Amino acid sequence: MTVGIIANPQKEGARIALDRLMGALSLRRIGTLLEREAAALCGVPGGMDGPDLAAASDVIAVLGGDGTMLNAVAKLGPTDKPVAGINIGTLGFLTSCTDDEVEVFADALLSGEYTTSRRTLLAAKVRSVDGSEKDFRALNEVVLARGQTGRLVSLSAFVDGDLLNSYRADGLIVATPTGSTAYSLSAGGPLISPAAAAFVITPICPHTLSQCSLVVGDHVTVELRPQNADEAPMLFTVDGRDCITIHHGDRIEVRKAAHVLNLLRLSGHSFYEAVRQKLNWRGG
Template sequence: MTDFKHIALVANIQLPEIVDSLKRLITFLTESGYQVLLEQKTAELVGDSQLPVFDSDSLETSVDLIIVVGGDGSMLSAVRSLVRYDIPLLGVNRGRLGFLTDILPDEMESQMKRVLAGEFILSSRFLLDVSISRKGTVIGTGAALNDVVLHPGKSVRMMEFELYIDGQFVYSQCSDGLIVSTPTGSTAYALSGGGPIMHPNLDAIVLVPMNPHTLSSRPIVVGGKSDIEIRVGSRNELHPLVTCDGQTDLQSEPGDIIQIHKKARQVQLIHPVAHNFYETCRTKLGWGSRLGIDERTSDRINRLVN
């Protein structure tokens, strides 16, 4: 796992800061003796590069590591398209939050050197598979690392649907929709909808109702192996959308059945050795830090209290 000889670079957003980081990264890797390959759009961003463009058909046998340069959106897109390969992914953060992309631009070379030397944490993350069936025929499929969201699209009207988990009826609901999130996605859209933050290591799925027309409807956390089924109300006048990771849309109609379950293959994300989930939450979400009490002062307080 630590023998990274062939490294593929992926970036799909044409921003000056991303192109600059790409060129710096290419220089660092090639001068360090690594074989660098580029994804097609990434090669176009770099411009006059003599580096080879990798072929997706032979990717699993020709690449040891994939580095994604961009924000969490870039990583989400890369994970969905590359999860079928057993290749770990590492992110260089050129976006905003950076829950999935850990390498800092100002420390890129030094952090990258440590990771490539084997100083890293490997994290397994599962995705969700979703399919939409209409009159017994599957009419659309998708996958998501963060979340699958049923919503009315551009309409502001509520929709009706029924929720089943492992074949058991849970409830019928009138709301703006439902967020079905992995632990990875619990700090994304599900969080803004009032859902709980889940540690990435949990084998669980959270279902967060969006503005339900009842005060008693609350987020539900279920096991990661649960089969989730949403039946779109046949009386709906809307044609709700099913959106994966906020990036790809599937159109549904009244009477459709939406099925969601854990994807069989997981993705391996690489983090720097100092990565700490709770520190990331403190930094990205603005949580309070320590009060600055050292151990000696803490011991004195404990003696006085006791």
């Protein structure tokens, strides 16, 4: 078995966690490959690009946190290899274990005692008024929001060509079940189980309080459009990472991506455990 490793060099304790992970894998005679930033963190020359790392690895381990995992999805590109998040610190929504559990992680790889959770990805296409197109992929969400102005903006959302609503708000979020625990949740959206075949459309600070989130099936196409030329440009972001300017007349089409993320899960760690921990749920 070969494990490809991606690490966030900006995360405090990343070098120590990387050394511990590589040591645990080496003791079990599990081979390792390093992505470029992980190689640089170790002081090792070279390193691999994300797609090459995915192709050459049996499992990919991502050291950092949920943000590092979102960036790793973009780096790796489409892959069916299991991806394990190893959080430096407390357990995250997207991580399989913490950096204190690398021995457990290595043992699980050796024994095959792990599962994978199939996570839906979004495929977004920005069709500009000038005829150009740009494609993006998201694990959590895509967002169309106001730009530099502090005012509310007007935008419309369509589902399979039918008008859903015209919003006056700070923006609009289209999230996957995985992303329901992120920006959408903070904007008042519902929690959705990762296994649900759904998207959630959530307005950000809407002018009318009755404009709430809507859960739709993930077989639909959602289209977002700015409404007023004098309120443009707006900003379109993908997993809080890519950010492009959207002008009046541009359209954003969002649908389910053709591939999924296979998120590795260890025994004893689940989505529901993460929800209880991160949201501080307690029984009565």
